[in-house]
Amino acid sequence: MPTTVFDQFTRRTADVTAQLAALGIPLTAPAPPPADLNPADPWASNYTAPVDRTGLAWCTAVTMLADHHHTGIDRQVLAADALLRELGIRCLAQLHSDLHAGAPVDYRFTRCPYCSGIGEDPTQPTCGEVGCASWLEFAGHDHVCPVCHGEDFQPEWFAEERMTELEELLADAIEEREERASLRHRIRARLYHRTTRS
Structure with a gap:
């Protein structure tokens, strides 16, 4: 039976939710305890976004964390909850960058x-x-x-483009280095002639 690229998303969520059910972990994250209201900040709120552990974003986050730390997903459930509460789906881009030692992906x-x-x-x-x-x-x-x-x-297409850019940068750097070497040689020659005349 042929599978489409969209089948992998349902398979990812099904695998994670099956593991959660087998481990006895609830599929909805419990709400964190309410924060104390600050009377000095009238705009403060203790609202927290609900976290659905059956959603694709949460399943992706917990899988990324478990793969990176070489642990089971049960050890990363609370971290995935915190990430999704903090930034929502945008957390996945930040998490991906953090897992690459902070480098942009x-x-x-x-x-x-x-x-x-x-x-x-x-x-x-x-x-x-x-x-x-x-x-x-x-x-x-x-x-x-x-x-x-x-x-x-498209790594195949962009790799060729990147190699062309790098070759151009290398050629420019070599040309600039030769120009600097030529300039240094001329300056050295003039200074040598001045010192030999005096």
Whole structure:
């Protein structure tokens, strides 16, 4: 039976929720204790966003954490809860960067952990299903992946482009070095002639 790229998202959530059920971990995160209200801050709130442990974002976060730390997902449940409460789906991009030692992740070369490189939000209907106009592709509409922002994952194509850029930079650096060496040689020669005349 052929599988589509979208089957992997349902498989990911099914695998994680099955593991949670086997471990006896509830599928909805308990609400944290309410924070004390600060009378000096009238805009303060103790509202916390609910966390659905069956959602694709949470399943992706807990899988990323478990894979990085080489632990079971039961050890990373609270960390995934905290990440999703703090930043929502945007936490996945920050988490991905943090797991790469804080370096920015170039999603043209690295597959997005949330959308697996398709560039669209897997939880939203696709542009084809909704019937979006072709010009909306460049207008930043709601179907773009919130983690990689629709970056085009094509390492084969972008690698050639990057190699061309690097070759041009290397050629420029070699040319500049030769110019500097020539200038240093001329300055040295003039200084030598001055000292020999006097």
